[in-house]
Amino acid sequence: MSRSYSFRGMNTTEHYFQVPLDHAVPQGEKITVFAREISSTEHSDPTALPWLLFLQGGPGGKSPRPASLSGWLAEAAKTFRILLLDQRGTGLSTPANRQSLPLRGDGAAQAAYLTHFRADSIVRDAEAIREALGIDTWSTFGQSYGGFCTLSYLSIAPGALERCIVTGGLASITADADTVYRATYARMAERNAEYFAWYPRDREVLTQIVAHLAHTEEHLPGGRALTVPLVQLLGQFLGGNTRVHALHHVFEGAFIDTPGGKRLSDTFLAVIAEQAERTTNPLYALLHESIYAQGAATNWSAERVLEEFEAFSPTADTPLLTGEMVYRWYFQDDPALRPLEETARILAEHEHWEPLYDPAVLATNTVPVAAAVYTHDVYVDRELSLQTAAAVGNTRVWETDEYHHDGIGDDGPMIFAKLLELSKTED
Numbered sequence: 001m002s003r004s005y006s007f008r009g010m011n012t013t014e015h016y017f018q019v020p021l022d023h024a025v026p027q028g029e030k031i032t033v034f035a036r037e038i039s040s041t042e043h044s045d046p047t048a049l050p051w052l053l054f055l056q057g058g059p060g061g062k063s064p065r066p067a068s069l070s071g072w073l074a075e076a077a078k079t080f081r082i083l084l085l086d087q088r089g090t091g092l093s094t095p096a097n098r099q100s101l102p103l104r105g106d107g108a109a110q111a112a113y114l115t116h117f118r119a120d121s122i123v124r125d126a127e128a129i130r131e132a133l134g135i136d137t138w139s140t141f142g143q144s145y146g147g148f149c150t151l152s153y154l155s156i157a158p159g160a161l162e163r164c165i166v167t168g169g170l171a172s173i174t175a176d177a178d179t180v181y182r183a184t185y186a187r188m189a190e191r192n193a194e195y196f197a198w199y200p201r202d203r204e205v206l207t208q209i210v211a212h213l214a215h216t217e218e219h220l221p222g223g224r225a226l227t228v229p230l231v232q233l234l235g236q237f238l239g240g241n242t243r244v245h246a247l248h249h250v251f252e253g254a255f256i257d258t259p260g261g262k263r264l265s266d267t268f269l270a271v272i273a274e275q276a277e278r279t280t281n282p283l284y285a286l287l288h289e290s291i292y293a294q295g296a297a298t299n300w301s302a303e304r305v306l307e308e309f310e311a312f313s314p315t316a317d318t319p320l321l322t323g324e325m326v327y328r329w330y331f332q333d334d335p336a337l338r339p340l341e342e343t344a345r346i347l348a349e350h351e352h353w354e355p356l357y358d359p360a361v362l363a364t365n366t367v368p369v370a371a372a373v374y375t376h377d378v379y380v381d382r383e384l385s386l387q388t389a390a391a392v393g394n395t396r397v398w399e400t401d402e403y404h405h406d407g408i409g410d411d412g413p414m415i416f417a418k419l420l421e422l423s424k425t426e427d
Contacts, residue, residue, distance in 0.1 A: 235321025
């Protein structure tokens, strides 16, 4: 089923595909995967353009919802017909959340269902879609987790790929979750130090907030009690270029005078609530650690590794801000995740994850891969990324310290154009 529209210089076609829940059982249960085709009205015949599959970051993030051609999408539309994929469980694909998952049964049944929602299944969905659309080969653009999916694609079906562009997403193909989190906690500590050197007053404000919460109860707009770990989620601002400086405006408006004394402002509390929000993407919390799992259980890796980094402890006088880590308390504290606590526990203890990458296939890869590695990326560690680049054949790296993890949000057209050109470079 498909529907087409044209507006603001953009042609769009909405596609719905039926794919197997388990690609190893092609005649078994089916789920729906949605994808939106994008092209520029500047092209007289968009169907003559080569295809570009965009693999969204996440896990658990739906594809972009463009209202016009702008940013990297406008640059890509100059030469490509683009497919924005709602990875299974997200957006308009068959949902996987607190409302729908109980249809599967108890926590064990839900967890078994979700083992089919990692990168290997996403890649096989893409292959089913490619064949359904009659595409011989296509290129991919993977941002963050989309780069992880790209490495799985290169492992599973490299013959379907023309070229691959990756931004902030060269995952380690060998490191376990503990190794990844040790690296990212270290990066986050460096980024905290950099930020508070810029804004030393904000460190004082953070100390005041922690002290305030020790004796005063505060609640987020939805009624959720504010805790120090929730405040630490402000560290998600640190992964950006301009976004990092927006954090200063959050801290400068943290307190307000009231008839009952100084309290945390509604504005500040609303920002915390936004950072903690998982209602629309619960798969981020449920599957985040599993994207590093190949064989062994992750067993709440970020929470365990946190004990090695005391500066991030919520009991510190001025605890450092955290980033893209998932903790057990998410499922105890968040009303949107609480019904999924047992499911999350079973997934964390799951010991039989299938391999996501094939190192032997990747070592002999011939598909051109052009990857942006951000020197100070707090979410995908530089050293681990460069190890992967060296292990994947035909990979060219553009390393830069000018951008952070969300670089394509700041200068997407330039970054996409640079990497596209790099992917065409011959040794």
